[in-house]
Amino acid sequence: MYRYDEFDHAFVSERVEQFRDQVQRRLSGELAEDAFKPLRLMNGVYLQLHAYMLRIAIPYGTLSARQLRMLAHIARTYDRGYGHFTTRQNLQFNWPKLSDIPDALADLASVEMHALQTSGNCIRNVTADHFAGAAADEIADPRPYAEILRQWSSVHPEFSFLPRKFKIAVTGAERDRAAIQVHDIGLHLKKNDKGEIGFAVYVGGGQGRTPMIAKLIRDFLPEEDLLSYTTAIVRVYNLHGRRDNKYKARIKILVHETGAEELARQVEAEFAALKDSELKLPEQDVEAIAAYFALPDLPERAEGWENLARWKKADPAFARWVQQNVQPHKNPDYGMVTISLKPIGGIPGDATDAQMDAVADLAEEYAFDEIRVSHEQNLILPHVALADLEAVYRGLVAINLAEANAGLITDIIACPGLDYCALANARSIPVAQEISRRFGSPERQAEIGELKIKISGCINACGHHHVGHIGLLGVEKKGAELYQITLGGSGDEHTSIGEIIGRGFEPDRVTDAIETIVDTYLGLRLEQSETFLAAYRRVGPQPFKDALYGSAAEAA
Incomplete structure (x- = not known):
C-alpha cells in the first residue's frame, strides 16, 4: 500500500489548515456562499438536500485497517454513526456540521x-479492479499505475x-471489473507478443444524460508512455471540450x-x-511504486x-x-472475500x-491488514x-454483514437519491430495500443466479x-416519482447500455414489475x-415488453 512521503504529508496538512481558515470566514459571514462554494468543492464538501456532505477519497479503493478505523471514528464523532461507500470507491458522510469538517479532514490527514x-x-479519484493484486486471472496489478496517475493528476496546474x-x-x-468502458479514459492492462506490459486505451465513455461506450x-x-x-x-480535451454547455462538456x-x-x-x-519528454516513465520509478503493492508473504x-470441506458440509x-x-x-490456499454491504432490506x-x-479487526487478523x-x-x-x-464468516455474521448475495439480485447498487441529494428526482433507497426484501430468500436468489x-x-x-442488467432511473412526472426500466446493460469487458423497455412505473408498482x-x-x-444477461441478449426486449405491458402499443 502506498505511503505518503514528506511532500504528501506537508501538502495535505497545509490544505487542511487553508480550508479551516476558509470555513471560519464563511461562518463569520466574511465569505458569501457563492464565493465559498468553489473552495469547499475543492475539498470534497457538497451542500446536499438537508446538510453538507463530505466525500472522502479512497484511491483505487485500497484501505488499511488503521484507515478504516479512522473512517469509523469520523462517522461516530462528526456524523450520525455511519458512512456510505460509493460507486467511485469513495466514502461519503451525509450529516457533518460545516464547523466540524476541518477537524475531520485533519483526522483523515493523520492516516494519510x-x-x-x-x-x-x-x-477525480482513479479507480481500479477491487481484486487487484490478488485475482487469479490477473495479467498485472493495476494499482501501481493508478497511483502513478494519482500523483500526476493531483492539483495538476494545467488540468485543475x-x-x-x-x-x-x-x-x-x-475480465473487466472496473467498468473501464464507461469512463472518460479506460486503461486495460495487457501484454504484447514480447511479453511487455502496456495498455489498451479507451476514451469517451460515460453514463449520465447521454450514455456512451468508450472508443x-x-x-x-x-508502459513507459502512460503519462x-x-x-x-x-x-486535447481541455482545448476542445465545450465550456458553453455543461451537459455537453x-x-x-x-x-x-x-x-x-x-x-x-x-x-x-x-x-x-x-x-520523449520528462513524462516518460523510467522503469525504476515504476518498480519503486510497484513495490508498495507487493503481494503479502502468504x-x-x-x-x-x-x-473448508468439513465446515461447508456442517453449515x-x-x-x-x-x-x-x-x-x-492467485495463491490456491487463499481466497478473496466480498463483504456484502447489502443485507436484506438494508441501505x-x-x-x-x-x-x-469490526471489518478493520478482521482485516488486521485475517487479511494482512488490507x-x-x-x-x-x-x-x-x-x-x-x-x-x-470460517472465522471471518462468524465475525461477519456478528455484525450483519454475512449476506451471501455478491452478484445476485439483492446485491443492488443504488445512489442516495432524493433522501439526501438535491439533484435527485426520486428515491433510490426505499425502492432498493423493497426489491431486496421481495427477493431475499436464499433459494430464490440461487434460482435466479447472476443478475445486477x-x-x-x-x-x-x-x-x-x-x-x-436491470436498470432503474427515477424521474419526475407531473410532480410524482416514476421509475423508468432499462434492460440488457453491462459494465464488463462486453459493455452495453441498457434499452428503455417502455413507460415508467409508479413507486408502488416497481417491485412487481421487476418480478x-x-x-x-x-x-x-x-x-x-x-x-x-445472456438470455436477454439472445431473445431481445420483446418478451419482456409483452409481459410488462401486454402489447407494444401500451408500452409506447
Whole structure:
C-alpha cells in the first residue's frame, strides 16, 4: 500500500489548515456562499438536500485497517454513526456540521487520507479492479499505475479547471471489473507478443444524460508512455471540450462530435511532442511504486482445503456464502472475500461505525491488514486463507454483514437519491430495500443466479443504472416519482447500455414489475446456467415488453 512521503504529508496538512481558515470566514459571514462554494468543492464538501456532505477519497479503493478505523471514528464523532461507500470507491458522510469538517479532514490527514479532487472539474479519484493484486486471472496489478496517475493528476496546474469532471479507471485482468468502458479514459492492462506490459486505451465513455461506450483509440500503449499519452488526451480535451454547455462538456461528447478517428489523430499528434519528454516513465520509478503493492508473504495453509470441506458440509449458510462471496486467489490456499454491504432490506453501500471497526479487526487478523472498496459498493478482504474463512464468516455474521448475495439480485447498487441529494428526482433507497426484501430468500436468489440491478435517482446516473442488467432511473412526472426500466446493460469487458423497455412505473408498482421481468426470464432461459444477461441478449426486449405491458402499443 502506498505511503505518503514528506511532500504528501506537508501538502495535505497545509490544505487542511487553508480550508479551516476558509470555513471560519464563511461562518463569520466574511465569505458569501457563492464565493465559498468553489473552495469547499475543492475539498470534497457538497451542500446536499438537508446538510453538507463530505466525500472522502479512497484511491483505487485500497484501505488499511488503521484507515478504516479512522473512517469509523469520523462517522461516530462528526456524523450520525455511519458512512456510505460509493460507486467511485469513495466514502461519503451525509450529516457533518460545516464547523466540524476541518477537524475531520485533519483526522483523515493523520492516516494519510484526504478529500481532495472528489469534486470539481478536475481529474477525480482513479479507480481500479477491487481484486487487484490478488485475482487469479490477473495479467498485472493495476494499482501501481493508478497511483502513478494519482500523483500526476493531483492539483495538476494545467488540468485543475477542465471543461467538466474527468474519470479514469484501470483494470488488470481480461475480465473487466472496473467498468473501464464507461469512463472518460479506460486503461486495460495487457501484454504484447514480447511479453511487455502496456495498455489498451479507451476514451469517451460515460453514463449520465447521454450514455456512451468508450472508443478504443490505442490497442497497445507501452508502459513507459502512460503519462505522456494520458496528458495528450487530457490536453486535447481541455482545448476542445465545450465550456458553453455543461451537459455537453464531457469528453464523450467531444469524441462523438469529432469522431474517434479524428480525436485519436489529434491525441497522437500531441503525444508525438510529449513521448520523449520528462513524462516518460523510467522503469525504476515504476518498480519503486510497484513495490508498495507487493503481494503479502502468504504462508502455505494447505489445511484450509480439508477444513473448508468439513465446515461447508456442517453449515449450509456458510457453504452458500463461500460459493457466492469467495473468489479464487492467485495463491490456491487463499481466497478473496466480498463483504456484502447489502443485507436484506438494508441501505446499499452503508456501513456503521461499529461495522467498520469490526471489518478493520478482521482485516488486521485475517487479511494482512488490507481492505478494498468495490465500485459495486461492497468491501473486499483480498487475501484470506481458506483455513480462516470460517472465522471471518462468524465475525461477519456478528455484525450483519454475512449476506451471501455478491452478484445476485439483492446485491443492488443504488445512489442516495432524493433522501439526501438535491439533484435527485426520486428515491433510490426505499425502492432498493423493497426489491431486496421481495427477493431475499436464499433459494430464490440461487434460482435466479447472476443478475445486477442498479438504481439512480436522477439522470446523472450515480447508481450506474445504464449498465445494470436491470436498470432503474427515477424521474419526475407531473410532480410524482416514476421509475423508468432499462434492460440488457453491462459494465464488463462486453459493455452495453441498457434499452428503455417502455413507460415508467409508479413507486408502488416497481417491485412487481421487476418480478414480472424475472419470471419472464426464468420461463425463457434455455438452462439454469444461462444468465439473465445472456438470455436477454439472445431473445431481445420483446418478451419482456409483452409481459410488462401486454402489447407494444401500451408500452409506447
